[in-house]
Amino acid sequence: MNQALLISFLSYAIVTTITPGPNNITATSAGMKLNYKGSVPYLLGIALGFFIVMLIAGSFTSYFTSKNNQLFDIIKWFGAAYILYLALIPFLPVKKKSRSFNNNYSFVTGLGLQMINPKVILYGVTIYSSFNHLIGSSMISVVISSVFLSSLAFVCTSIWAILGTTLFNYFENKTFYYVFNSILALLLVYIAITILLL
Template sequence: MEIDYVSVFIFACVTTFTPGPNTIRCAIMGMQAGYKRSMPYFLGIATGFFSIMLLCGIFASLLVRVLPEVVQVFSYAGAAYILYLAYRVLHVDYALSGQSPILLGYKDGLLLQLFNPKVLVLTLTLYTTFLSSMNHSVPALFLSALFFTMMSFSAISLWAFSGTTFSHVLASQKAKRVVNSSLALLLVFSAVTLIIV
């Protein structure tokens, strides 16, 4: 299966930049402690994310080599997961209030990623479906893991720098609906592409 870079990029962007526990926590830390003091936590997240990406990429490569028919199964399972994410994005909340001002460190960020089921499912979906054709190349796996880690780090940095701005802009229900609907539609596009390509 040839790689559809547009779908991969859309899927990766929407899943890494949309708010979740990770991005919201980074926004709060950025507001409360500043970007520089939060950096160890962000580096821990990046290290954990890269490790999971690489390990899942290697596992997916072995799985596809031993059971090539698994690609079709994961295509449908991955599309279902992406549609579930689209549904969740429709109802996501950007509120940052009511969060405790706890400063977390490198180990906290690392452990959060290593035991984060969302990252595990997202990565397995990515490598057994969209990127299944690159699974036989170790350099390609390494570079893709590095690329997605940089994308993830950009997302948490963006949230850390401008979390308060996001919460003010998206305080309007109308703005929230437009943003959430647009992001959900992009995910639906990725899911459909995954099945028909």
């Protein structure tokens, strides 16, 4: 095994997964609203969706990296629209707070986000095309690497959710609540714009 290639792979995977993106930003928001324990179903949904996308990306990298980018173009527009919707969630009026929060940050929502998250799809295509010599192309190696990458995603989103949980008490202050959520919303808007420019 090429040690330099392994270090590059791990560095890329960790840095890309821990940096702000739709998963980590919404995990922070879920942690703030539901605490860490309440956000776990959402985080598990993200991890399972991440696993599915990695499995598909690993199995069909050559198809996704071909010159026909129509599928990716469709996904990125839907993904950007959904990410913009996520940016609005903290500012939408809610009648039944706890119920709405649980619907917005459910297992299914976390899973669904991955299916239209161009950042995750592009990440999967990039990692499997760039590190094919390390990961390999057999189904067993794709499954093992997908389990590893989705576990890493769960750890990273958990870190962000815990960050949100620790800030929970500050959110009784309306100014802090709106400033913090505005920052998160702006990051999501930035991510959506970046995705559209890909």
